[in-house]
Amino acid sequence: MSEEAKIDDSVSDWEDGLPSAEDLTPLSQCLIPLELASAFRISPDPPRTAVDVTRASRTTLSSLRISSSAAAAANFKPFGDDQAMAAAADEGADEGSDPKKTRRADSPDDPTVDNCTDDQSTATAKALKRPRLVWTPQLHKRFVDVVAHLGLKNAVPKTIMQLMNVEGLTRENVASHLQKYRLYVKRMQGLSNEGPSPSDHLFASTPLPTQSFNESSSAGPSHGNGIANGSHSSVGNNGSSANNHMGMSIPMPYPPPPQIVPMQMMGMAHGHGYHGYEAAHSHHSHHYQQQQYGSMMQQQRD
DNA sequence: GCTAGAATAT
DNA sequence: AATATTCTAG
Numbered sequence: 602m603s604e605e606a607k608i609d610d611s612v613s614d615w616e617d618g619l620p621s622a623e624d625l626t627p628l629s630q631c632l633i634p635l636e637l638a639s640a641f642r643i644s645p646d647p648p649r650t651a652v653d654v655t656r657a658s659r660t661t662l663s664s665l666r667i668s669s670s671a672a673a674a675a676n677f678k679p680f681g682d683d684q685a686m687a688a689a690a691d692e693g694a695d696e697g698s699d700p701k702k703t704r705r706a707d708s709p710d711d712p713t714v715d716n717c718t719d720d721q722s723t724a725t726a727k728a729l730k731r732p733r734l735v736w737t738p739q740l741h742k743r744f745v746d747v748v749a750h751l752g753l754k755n756a757v758p759k760t761i762m763q764l765m766n767v768e769g770l771t772r773e774n775v776a777s778h779l780q781k782y783r784l785y786v787k788r789m790q791g792l793s794n795e796g797p798s799p800s801d802h803l804f805a806s807t808p809l810p811t812q813s814f815n816e817s818s819s820a821g822p823s824h825g826n827g828i829a830n831g832s833h834s835s836v837g838n839n840g841s842s843a844n845n846h847m848g849m850s851i852p853m854p855y856p857p858p859p860q861i862v863p864m865q866m867m868g869m870a871h872g873h874g875y876h877g878y879e880a881a882h883s884h885h886s887h888h889y890q891q892q893q894y895g896s897m898m899q900q901q902r903d
Numbered sequence: 904g905c906t907a908g909a910a911t912a913t
Numbered sequence: 914a915a916t917a918t919t920c921t922a923g
Contacts, residue, residue, distance in 0.1 A: 733916060757907060772906080777916055780908070 734774045740767065741803050744778060753786075 736744070747764045748756040758776040765775070785804040 736915080759906070773917070776907070777918090780910095781915080783908090 731769065731771070734770070736778055736803065738803060741778075743767065744775070744782070748779070748782070753783075 734740075743765050744761065747761050751760060751764070756779070758772045758779055761779065762770055762772050762775045782804065
């Protein structure tokens, strides 16, 4: 009767910053500030209380994490000055129907101004303009690990994205981050002598990818990688010290984080015709659950 | 048509 | 500064 509670102590780094079900910000509320909504006369406000919304979001929604700006907006922030406002407005103003397709289309007609009242609730996280992704140290670590694992050569957005296995993470997200990461790496290599610029923030603490890494182990049956990390002093970034460091080797195809929340997979399915492809790592007979991003405090101090 | 990567934009 | 979006080329 207490096995459920015993998820597994081997939760290594993966669970590092993973949000627990409760940690997830219940965001399914309007992205549009009340005032704004009012101004445009949208959303007469259905009889939904915050509680309901929250409940609903917990039930189905994938609890996309919205950047704090949204939270601020939701918190009701009248015109002020913060970009938060602008950001929120920007996000909310967009009737976004499809995070993927609705790129630049003005739809001269049938604007279907669907705010966030109920239409999307049924969309099961299908549509919605994703909030700005925040590369938390945990996410970044994952990213770096994967990149290192692949080797700079094979580290392309799509592959990285897949290996990271983080729900909601898009190729674009990764591409963008990768772009920056590469710049950082380049800079660092240029200055063979260290000297982590204080402006490196996140990157500063990431071990540069050892180029001497594999490169085509995509087909290598060398599954039983026994890279056992000698020291696993992972757990411990609680508080105010962001640490982490080198000394860790990247395992194989990323181990699925022992999520405690068993429900959260929705339409993000991969049934799109793509099957295996280059990312065909050994044989995985398991469908790993995807991980969600965000939802963790971002404490960075040194 | 899709993707990676660079160039812009926010 | 950090991310997103757009643009270009393979």
